[in-house]
Amino acid sequence: MERLFETLPETTVTIRVDPEASVAPIREALARIFDTGRVSVIEGSPTQPDEVVAVRIDEVVAASTAESLLQSLLLVNSDIYITGSRELDEAALPDVLQALHDIPFQLRGYPESDSEKLLLIAVSRAIERRAADAAAGTLRVGFQQLSRLVEEPGTYRVYERLAETDLAVHAYGVGDTTPPADLDVTTHTGTSQLHRKGWFVVFEPPTPAVEPAGLYAIERGDNEWEGFFSFEPSRIDAMQAVITELATTQPQ
Template sequence: MTDSLRSFFDEIEAPDRNLVVLNRDSPDPVRNLLDSLLAGQPVSVSDVDTESAAADRNIVALVEDGEVLARSTLDELLESVLLINSDLYKTGAIDLGDVVLPDVLRGLDEVPFRLRGYPASNKEKLLLIIISRVIERIAAETGEGILRSSFQRLSRLNDEKGTYEVYETLSKGGVDVHLYGVGDATPAESLPVTVHTGTSYPYRRSWFVVFQPPEGSNPADHAALLALEDEPNVWDGFWTFRPELVDRIERYIADYV
């Protein structure tokens, strides 16, 4: 029986997946950016050159047990992740509809990550920010369903223009939005959202974005990010698109947080 948000980490599949950069001729700094994004994670990054002269170049493959599960180009990773910083999301410089998650990163679902925020790392926490925006984009495109998001401090909605605009779009676009955090602000005064406040561990130290689409929707629209801050500015997290697991995380939050 699930008795805490932490217990969901025991239920993820934790697949052994790794990235392989095929036929790279891009400069080393590009490769180094990819390394910095995944430093210290259970996902290795290696280079492989194939003998075929006609082989595609600068392709990143997601591999599990010798099978290629997904491919993305290095350019796709550069444009959507590696050359991006979190301030672009906070200020709203990146529109919600322009948020893209390359296939090879989407395929790292249910891989447990341990990520550090700034200043310990400039890149690691960005992965969670992008996954959060991707889930919010799915909710916005669906236009209904339930989205539950935690902010630790609800005042972050006021402090981050881009985040406020995202939740304005969601809540006024038909999504049933529930916000969780320490009650240092009252977002329900300006947004049609349901606010849940408290000071216990889930309110202060959790980061979740969970979207449950309406019944009968595409199962692929189920999405959840769950991260817990057990050390200051260090997050254990994973994301999943498995409908059954997403539904249970959403139900646990609704019933017990």
């Protein structure tokens, strides 16, 4: 499971936050999650293209409003996704967050943090929406426990919708429940580290004309996660290869 992290590029990004936006929590949240030496969150300027910008090699590569980042990370909780009060068609990542692709993050869930884990959920939903819009291709998803797919109403509705398309949907996790027979999802159960500790959502589109997307994370401790997300086709292929290999060759 580790080799995907070993191939990540030595990319660095600077996030500049307009001080007039009064969004100190954004600076703190991004610094905590991406505190790996690859991302710097600093005070920006009122003259920059938007309230929050991402800079790579002295070039602004993405810009977002403070509000979009607050709604993604700080002013919401996981219930909006679990209950389905935020519809799949509303799922989107602010451009500044997308600019942090292929950079490892480290985050904590409740009770250590009320907001950090939302990055995992928000990226997952954005990839699921991309797959739903394409309505074809392959989607591989790690739930840790398959009961999450069945018992979380919002998640179940998302996968009902995905299963109604031409997507090949594969769900991985501990087999603590059996999804309904009419849900067209292929399940892969086991007790390996991949099944128990892997949180991944990997979309391989049906044609190169559609951009792939993948999230890959490992639970390192109790509700503590390390991962990254990517839109690079070769990296998405590598994610799929690792998932299919580990799901079939590790002790079950």
